Amino acid sequence: MIAVLCVAALFAIAAIVLWRDPFLLVRGEFARQRVAAGLSRGTVEVAGHRWSYAYRDADAPDAPTVVMLHGFTGSKENWYPLAAALGGRYRVLIPDLPGWGESERKPGAVYGFTEQAANVEAFIRALSPGKPVVLLGHSMGGGIAAVAAARYPREIAKVGLLDAAGVRFKDNAFGLDVLAGRNPFAVEDEASLKRYIDIVFHDARAKPWLPWPASTALIRKRRADAGFEQDVLARIGRSEDSLLPGQEAASIRQPTLLLWCRQDAVIDASALELYAQRIPQARKVLLDGCGHMSLMERPAEVAGAVVALVDR
Numbered sequence: 001m002i003a004v005l006c007v008a009a010l011f012a013i014a015a016i017v018l019w020r021d022p023f024l025l026v027r028g029e030f031a032r033q034r035v036a037a038g039l040s041r042g043t044v045e046v047a048g049h050r051w052s053y054a055y056r057d058a059d060a061p062d063a064p065t066v067v068m069l070h071g072f073t074g075s076k077e078n079w080y081p082l083a084a085a086l087g088g089r090y091r092v093l094i095p096d097l098p099g100w101g102e103s104e105r106k107p108g109a110v111y112g113f114t115e116q117a118a119n120v121e122a123f124i125r126a127l128s129p130g131k132p133v134v135l136l137g138h139s140m141g142g143g144i145a146a147v148a149a150a151r152y153p154r155e156i157a158k159v160g161l162l163d164a165a166g167v168r169f170k171d172n173a174f175g176l177d178v179l180a181g182r183n184p185f186a187v188e189d190e191a192s193l194k195r196y197i198d199i200v201f202h203d204a205r206a207k208p209w210l211p212w213p214a215s216t217a218l219i220r221k222r223r224a225d226a227g228f229e230q231d232v233l234a235r236i237g238r239s240e241d242s243l244l245p246g247q248e249a250a251s252i253r254q255p256t257l258l259l260w261c262r263q264d265a266v267i268d269a270s271a272l273e274l275y276a277q278r279i280p281q282a283r284k285v286l287l288d289g290c291g292h293m294s295l296m297e298r299p300a301e302v303a304g305a306v307v308a309l310v311d312r
Contacts, residue, residue: 025214030077037084039094047122052076052102053095059088064157064310065128066090069120071139072165072236073185073196073222073229075101078138082295085303090134090310093127097141105228112235113166113244117147124155132157134310138295139267140165140236143245146275149256150248160257160309161275162302163264163292165236166245169271174199178237183230187222190215202263202291203298249278256282257309259302261290283309 034041039054054076058064066086068079076094083092096103098119099111109115124133135156137145142164149159169175177184185200187193193215201207210218222229236242256279260272269286276282285305290297 024217025211026217029214033077033080037080038088039080039083039092044123044126046126047098047119049098049106049119050104051095051098051123053093053127054080054083055094056083056088056092058091063090065131065133066092066306066310067120067124067128067133067135068092068094069097069135069137069141069144070094070100071141071163072232073100073225074139074141077101078293079295081299082302082306085299086306089307093123093133095123097144099228099232110235111232112239112241113143113147114241116144117151120144120148121152121155124152128155134158134160134306136160136162136306137164138162139292140232142166143236146245146252147248149254150251153254156254158255158257158309159252160259160306162257162259162294163261163267164245164258164271164275165267166243166249167271167274168243168246169268169274172265172268174266175268178233181234181238183226183233185229185233186226187219188226189219193219193222199265200292201297202261202265203289206290206293206297246274246278249275252279253281255309255312257285257305258282259285259287259294259305261287261292261294261297263288263290264292264294266292 034054039056042053042055044051070078076096079094097116099105132155135145142161143166145159146161146166149156174184185196187196197207258272258275260269262269272284276284287298287301295302
């Protein structure tokens with residue numbers, strides 16, 4: 001009887017905690033994934049912002065450092081499957097970019113390609129002083145990585161662009177919505193949350209499971225971020241800076257990986273060739289059966305491409 005009462009009390013406490021902070025489930029799942037990938041959590045003050053990042057030291061002390069940049073509406077957690085697939089081969093640093101995730105967002109600050117590339121350069125200098133890194137970027141993070149690699153070659157030895165933004169790819173529904181002033185990633189309710197997940201994932205097996213109340217917490221957060229998202233999207237998707245990464249890519253001289261998924265419904269796979277025209281030394285990898293989230297849908301294959309970039 002006492003045991004039953006204790007269990008009931010624990011359930012009641014858990015219910016109260018989740019009612020007060022339903023996003024606790026999301027944070028708990030992120031923590032589980034981080035630990036499973038062998039990553040630790042750190043914070044640092046760089047470029048006038050407090051950064052949150054995940055990291056893991058390599059098995060060998062002289063191994064290269066790999067820095068991973070997430071995309072629009074994304075976070076460092078998007079990279080955890082790839083980090084797990086790479087194991088202890090490299091030192092990895094996975095930040096939430098300023099303005100996103102758990103990193104600091106400053107009112108009035110600009111978070112476009114140019115500004116974030118400068119932020120990333122400062123982050124690299126702070127956490128890998130005197131040692132150039134391999135910089136990987138996904139989607140918006142790919143555009144940032146392209147600008148950073150072109151402008152800061154001393155800090156960036158090699159670069160990988162995964163489903164990267166920053167070139168005028170073949171028209172698709174996502175791109176036309178952005179140009180029309182809409183945010184195709186906007187989340188306001190359960191239906192739009194499902195639509196968002198369906199846009200970025202092609203492989204149903206990789207889609208995250210978001211049970212209530214985690215779904216409610218995520219919807220609430222995305223509603224609160226709607227204005228910020230629209231401001232960033234206006235700058236990276238509709239302003240004169242939207243094609244800056246593609247323009248800057250012509251100055252990239254480092255070894256480069258260009259990786260896309262054929263079924264990407266966000267940054268159409270035609271973008272791969274557009275980047276390749278500007279970066280002739282790049283190795284091209286086109287995966288089949290996956291969408292925009294290549295790093296989560298095909299982590300083993302992406303890891304193989306990253307290893308080929310870093311170790312060749």
